Amino acid sequence: MSVRRLADESVQPASFAFNREMAAQAQTWIKKYPKGREQSAVIPLLMLAQEQEGWVTRAAIEHVSEMLDMPRIRVLEVATFYTQFQLKPVGTRAHVQVCGTTPCMLRGSEALMDVCRSKIHHDQFHTNADGTLSWEEVECLGACVNAPMIMIFKDTYEDLTPERLAEIIDAFEAGKGDTIKPGPQVDRVYSAPETGLTSLTDEKVFLKSARPKAAKANGEEKKTV
Numbered sequence: 001m002s003v004r005r006l007a008d009e010s011v012q013p014a015s016f017a018f019n020r021e022m023a024a025q026a027q028t029w030i031k032k033y034p035k036g037r038e039q040s041a042v043i044p045l046l047m048l049a050q051e052q053e054g055w056v057t058r059a060a061i062e063h064v065s066e067m068l069d070m071p072r073i074r075v076l077e078v079a080t081f082y083t084q085f086q087l088k089p090v091g092t093r094a095h096v097q098v099c100g101t102t103p104c105m106l107r108g109s110e111a112l113m114d115v116c117r118s119k120i121h122h123d124q125f126h127t128n129a130d131g132t133l134s135w136e137e138v139e140c141l142g143a144c145v146n147a148p149m150i151m152i153f154k155d156t157y158e159d160l161t162p163e164r165l166a167e168i169i170d171a172f173e174a175g176k177g178d179t180i181k182p183g184p185q186v187d188r189v190y191s192a193p194e195t196g197l198t199s200l201t202d203e204k205v206f207l208k209s210a211r212p213k214a215a216k217a218n219g220e221e222k223k224t225v
């Protein structure tokens with residue numbers, strides 16, 4: 001695991017405060033824990049800070065430590081340990097997380113990363129010239145059956161080809177990311193087989209109303225599920 005440090009002071013904002021919506025969510029999280037154990041909310045509070053700013057700033061870490069009455073070093077330890085926390089500025093319109101773990105790798109994630117390299121920046125964790133886009137390779141995001149896939153913000157985009165990823169990146173760059181439907185980018189429902197159902201194709205097996213009525217007319221009361 002590489003050493004994770006806070007971003008250079010030259011890019012750190014002077015201060016941080018949760019906006020009204022995030023502050024309310026932060027209080028909801030804090031109240032979930034027993035009195036005296038409020039520090040357990042450190043991860044959700046850092047996630048909220050990241051959701052608001054796009055990345056976790058030094059000022060946000062200090063703010064969270066004050067909110068939770070927690071030593072700054074403890075909050076810093078959490079923020080630098082979990083790779084889910086971005087410690088440097090990311091693209092303001094999209095930070096593309098490309099899964100590079102084995103199932104996605106076997107299904108073409110390297111070609112997806114090539115798209116990111118050509119459309120965003122050659123190196124991960126760098127923004128494009130306008131600062132609107134960035135990308136990184138991540139470990140399994142739990143949608144292996146729909147490999148290869150990416151995540152942007154909290155949404156996943158699955159069953160990708162390089163061409164489809166290029167379209168998705170273009171949409172986010174144009175500020176039209178909400179026009180792209182998350183989930184499978186092919187004609188399948190969630191993780192159902194691409195070629196249609198392969199099991200439970202006979203409704204009679206699981207649907208009482210689909211069974212022939214003849215058996216009942218004959219007085220053969222059969223056990224049904």
Ligand code: FES
Nearest residue numbers: 099104140143144
């Ligand atoms: S290996 Fe890519 S989502 Fe699991």
